[in-house]
Amino acid sequence: MKFRFLTSGESHGKCLNAIIDGVPSNFEINEDFINNELYQRQQGIGRGGRMKIEHDKIIINSGVRHGLTLGSPICLGIINNDFKNWEVEMNPKIQDNTYENSQKIQSKYISEVRPGHADFSGALKYNHKDIRNILERSSARETAIRTAIGAIAQLILKPFNIFFENQIIEIGGVDFKEKEKLLELIDYTREKGDTLGGKFKITIKNVPIGLGSYVHWDKKLDALLAYAIMSIGGVKSVEFGLGHNVANTFGSKTHDEIFYENNKIIRNTNNAGGIEGGMSNGEDIIIYASMKAIPTLKKPLNSIDLNSKKNVKAHFERSDVCAVESCSIVAKNMAAIIIAQQFLEKFGGDSLFEINQNYNSYMDQITL
């Protein structure tokens, strides 16, 4: 498969890493664009103290020369600034004034699991006594490197004018446009030691007709996009177009009628969200996703201690109150990865030139 990747790295480890394979040659890689996506992922209301420490910047270790892809594997890295602070905490003999900036990360042995996280099943499955061994990798910090990979996917799709937008719909039931009410809700939630989730929308524009396929279950574009977005920690629903409302809508109001107008094919509605039969149909791809409230609560939930085997309060460490905006940036970039994979599968070649030829010839074929 084209555009495969693997990530590694722990939340407070030295760095996050990725190797991407299958990126054709001569695509422009703009580091500022990648860094801007990383910056956007760190923004939003309700974010916690960690984001004051991290100023994510991409390091491109291989596969790019003079700003263009070589066709060889691309190796990416993002340094975790908090690693230094963490090391100090682990070994107080190390003198480092950046520690002053760090809130207290509890590097002690953790055995109080947090409901809603990977802690419980992860500790039992991997036979770890210290839950830090689970939470370091299950943390959403890993989504920073996935965002960088998605930014590269966006850059591959840019010459074909395919682009991505994210929009927040609501947080904790409050319309995102009602800024004042929303900030009040965030403050109230933070004071109570509680957390929030929300809903967002991803729009993908100019996707050519026919990405994905109906011939096998695992080639369906909506299924692939849902998988990718559902893989982001905290996402609990992914919908296309009319989404769950299809359950109570007549067929006449569900399906998007097709017309010829001035020798062009047009539709007046897009309830399908741009995907029919597992393939893009040329309309905007519209995805809605919901994120659950953050599971690490300052006023901790009731839970258990796997070591003492007692009922306790769940572990707490520095955490976000709400990360819906950030999650939408990750989702946008996960969607870009899927669209780039499917685009390269359809128009594949080893260079931008070859892909351009395949793309243009297909576009001629479908406009006959």
Ligand SMILES: Cc1cc2nc3c(=O)[nH]c(=O)nc-3n(C[C@H](O)[C@H](O)[C@H](O)COP(=O)(O)O)c2cc1C
């Ligand atoms: C961008 C982003 C930031 C997050 N920040 C936090 C956080 O600070 N604290 C926390 O407990 N969970 C945070 N989460 C949510 C957890 O990662 C998520 O709830 C956890 O991985 C379990 O999700 P799952 O049950 O859907 O797999 C964040 C998620 C995302 C996408």
